[in-house]
Amino acid sequence: MEKRAIFGGWLVPYLLLVPQMVVVLFFFYWPAVQTVWQSFLLEDAFGLRTDFVWFDNYKDLASREYLQTIGRTVVFSTCVTVLSLSIALLLAIQADKSIKGAGVYKTLLIWPYAVAPAVAGVLWLFMFQPSLGVVARAMRNLGIPWNPMLNGNHALLLVILASVWKQISYNFLFFLAGLQAIPRAVHEAAAIDGASRTRRFWTVTFPLLAPTGFFLLTVNIVYAFFDTFGIIDAMTGGGPSKATETLVYSVFFQGRLGGNLGASAAQSVALMVIIVALTAVQFRFIERKVTY
Amino acid sequence: MAAVTLENVRKTYTGNVEAVRGVSLTIPNGSFTVLLGPSGCGKSTLLRMIAGLETITAGTCAIGDRIVNDIEPAERDIAMVFQNYALYPHMSVYDNMAYGLRNRRTPKDEIERRVAEAAKLLGIEEFLARKPRALSGGQRQRVAMGRAIVRDPQVFLFDEPLSNLDAKLRVSMRLEIRRLHNRLKATSIFVTHDQVEAMTLADQVVVMNGGQIEQVGAPTDVYRRPASKFVATFIGSPPMNLLPGKIVAPGQIEAGGGALAYDADAFDARVGAGVDIGIRAEDIVVGASGGMPFVHEFVEELGATRVIHGTVAGHPLEFVTPAAAELAAGNSLRVSAASPAAVHVFDPATGRSLRR
Numbered sequence: 001m002e003k004r005a006i007f008g009g010w011l012v013p014y015l016l017l018v019p020q021m022v023v024v025l026f027f028f029y030w031p032a033v034q035t036v037w038q039s040f041l042l043e044d045a046f047g048l049r050t051d052f053v054w055f056d057n058y059k060d061l062a063s064r065e066y067l068q069t070i071g072r073t074v075v076f077s078t079c080v081t082v083l084s085l086s087i088a089l090l091l092a093i094q095a096d097k098s099i100k101g102a103g104v105y106k107t108l109l110i111w112p113y114a115v116a117p118a119v120a121g122v123l124w125l126f127m128f129q130p131s132l133g134v135v136a137r138a139m140r141n142l143g144i145p146w147n148p149m150l151n152g153n154h155a156l157l158l159v160i161l162a163s164v165w166k167q168i169s170y171n172f173l174f175f176l177a178g179l180q181a182i183p184r185a186v187h188e189a190a191a192i193d194g195a196s197r198t199r200r201f202w203t204v205t206f207p208l209l210a211p212t213g214f215f216l217l218t219v220n221i222v223y224a225f226f227d228t229f230g231i232i233d234a235m236t237g238g239g240p241s242k243a244t245e246t247l248v249y250s251v252f253f254q255g256r257l258g259g260n261l262g263a264s265a266a267q268s269v270a271l272m273v274i275i276v277a278l279t280a281v282q283f284r285f286i287e288r289k290v291t292y
Numbered sequence: 293m294a295a296v297t298l299e300n301v302r303k304t305y306t307g308n309v310e311a312v313r314g315v316s317l318t319i320p321n322g323s324f325t326v327l328l329g330p331s332g333c334g335k336s337t338l339l340r341m342i343a344g345l346e347t348i349t350a351g352t353c354a355i356g357d358r359i360v361n362d363i364e365p366a367e368r369d370i371a372m373v374f375q376n377y378a379l380y381p382h383m384s385v386y387d388n389m390a391y392g393l394r395n396r397r398t399p400k401d402e403i404e405r406r407v408a409e410a411a412k413l414l415g416i417e418e419f420l421a422r423k424p425r426a427l428s429g430g431q432r433q434r435v436a437m438g439r440a441i442v443r444d445p446q447v448f449l450f451d452e453p454l455s456n457l458d459a460k461l462r463v464s465m466r467l468e469i470r471r472l473h474n475r476l477k478a479t480s481i482f483v484t485h486d487q488v489e490a491m492t493l494a495d496q497v498v499v500m501n502g503g504q505i506e507q508v509g510a511p512t513d514v515y516r517r518p519a520s521k522f523v524a525t526f527i528g529s530p531p532m533n534l535l536p537g538k539i540v541a542p543g544q545i546e547a548g549g550g551a552l553a554y555d556a557d558a559f560d561a562r563v564g565a566g567v568d569i570g571i572r573a574e575d576i577v578v579g580a581s582g583g584m585p586f587v588h589e590f591v592e593e594l595g596a597t598r599v600i601h602g603t604v605a606g607h608p609l610e611f612v613t614p615a616a617a618e619l620a621a622g623n624s625l626r627v628s629a630a631s632p633a634a635v636h637v638f639d640p641a642t643g644r645s646l647r648r
Contacts, residue, residue, distance in 0.1 A: 183376060183378060185374040185375075185376055185378035186378050186379075186380060186381075188343075188345050188365075188372075188374070188378065189372070189374060189378040189379075189380075189439075190380070190391070191345070191364075191365045191366060192343060192344075192345075192365045192366060192370065192371065192372050192392075193366070193391050193392035193395055193439070193443075194366035194392055194395040194396050195366070195391070195395045196395075199395065203391070204380060207382040208381065208382060210382075
């Protein structure tokens with residue numbers, strides 16, 4: 001069957017494209033171009049004058065402080081991605097077994113996904129705030145030093161945990177769907193073929209989950225880079241002394257709080273380049289090893 | 293190779309659903325045994341219990357002289373071919389076949405030799421480097437069989453392996469499986485709901501119904517001497533005609549408004565008892581005097597033969613005639629059994645054959 005529609009003349013097809021193009025243009029390209037343009041400008045402290053400064057804003061990115069932020073973001077994103085993927089996979093494998101109350105178990109696991117990032121941040125803060133938090137008090141009673149308000153490492157650990165918790169549901173859902181898409185007979189064939197449980201997982205289940213895993217890897221990296229903003233903002237505001245400031249938070253801090261739109265825009269462009277490069281690398285090197 | 297012995301095997305699922313209710317069966321060494329029955333009769337469950345994929349609720353299952361109830365599938369030395377092939381989609385055909393051997397730490401050159409041998413036997417040598425998704429249904433089924441063959445197991449288990457293939461391919465694969473069995477002489481257990489598959493493949497047919505065995509025997513046995521009404525109607529196409537009747541004298545039955553002769557030595561039936569009689573469609577002849585009046589309904593043309601459908605005293609009856617035979621029109625036909633030996637007598641209450 002011919003699925004392509006053939007239009008006479010050139011006007012109709014272009015007219016049909018217009019709504020989509022308008023949306024893309026106004027909501028994606030225009031802001032992107034604005035950002036790039038902004039990144040070449042410098043405003044004075046009173047907002048009276050704007051100068052075109054070429055790459056000065058980008059040159060400032062080479063500062064020690066910004067490189068530290070990049071390093072911190074890499075640590076943060078790696079931890080969030082690895083932890084949320086592996087914990088979700090573990091939970092999905094457990095949920096895939098036919099156990100009693102599997103339905104309740106699944107529902108409870110999917111729940112956190114419905115919690116808004118800022119709310120998730122506040123929830124975790126309530127638990128771990130040194131003077132109010134239930135868990136924080138318990139830790140103090142056990143003699144474990146804990147103060148995310150002052151200790152940067154504690155704070156970073158806290159935002160990582162909260163971000164992981166938030167993302168597990170999403171990963172869990174996809175992993176579970178992926179696991180359930182593997183026919184039972186394939187597992188049975190492997191069992192008869194003499195593969196131990198562990199070996200069955202690594203030689204059959206894991207490779208068959210690879211497409212799901214690859215998709216989730218991409219999504220999780222983007223999540224860790226961008227969508228954790230709400231959690232960080234609600235919990236630590238990037239502090240103490242920038243200990244939890246990731247690249248996206250730095251963009252916000254510079255632009256919104258610092259009023260330095262040029263620097264903020266330059267960071268934003270840099271962040272975009274990093275993400276594009278990361279995704280390209282994933283598709284180039286990891287996707288090849290995935291059989292769909 | 294080994295015999296498989298089941299003793300009073302039961303399977304009860306949670307909620308007291310009894311899938312298999314006490315099956316005792318011996319599958320002789322080297323035989324091709326087919327478990328035949330309608331869906332839900334417990335035949336697949338029985339096979340899966342032999343494979344170790346389902347636990348055995350009660351009774352024992354032995355492969356050779358080893359009771360395998362608590363032994364893992366991998367340790368039972370069996371190979372299984374699944375209905376939907378169950379190939380590992382991410383592995384090449386070669387790796388699919390080598391997987392089981394690698395798990396058992398077979399030396400590499402031995403694996404290569406065995407896979408090459410099996411591939412040659414099945415005619416899939418040229419596909420060894422391909423992934424299963426690049427193969428047709430028949431080729432995939434061959435790979436699944438190759439995966440079983442390379443292992444050289446004690447017992448081959450087949451779980452409806454042909455039902456996903458189209459009709460033509462099914463026939464040729466059926467022949468191929470039989471040819472393979474003649475060559476390898478391995479004990480094979482084959483589950484199917486297709487009576488033609490059972491008749492053509494089996495040395496021994498096990499007809500199952502409602503979680504129990506109805507009859508065990510050679511294909512000709514279950515066809516010619518069905519042990520119950522269920523077997524009589526399940527095997528054969530069209531199914532055996534059943535009519536209520538009454539024994540009027542030794543060797544004489546009254547049924548469908550006519551008189552029929554049966555072999556009184558073969559069946560243990562009291563005079564005066566109500567019975568169900570069975571006659572195969574090809575054993576019915578037309579025109580005998582004293583036969584049963586037949587009300588003609590319609591004709592199914594099959595080319596070489598035709599199947600005549602109608603009723604006798606309100607009970608449906610069908611019979612086969614050569615295509616050339618002309619039937620007298622109208623309702624004046626009388627039908628009868630071709631010979632006394634063609635009449636089967638069943639107990640109407642239990643459904644069992646009254647054969648001595």
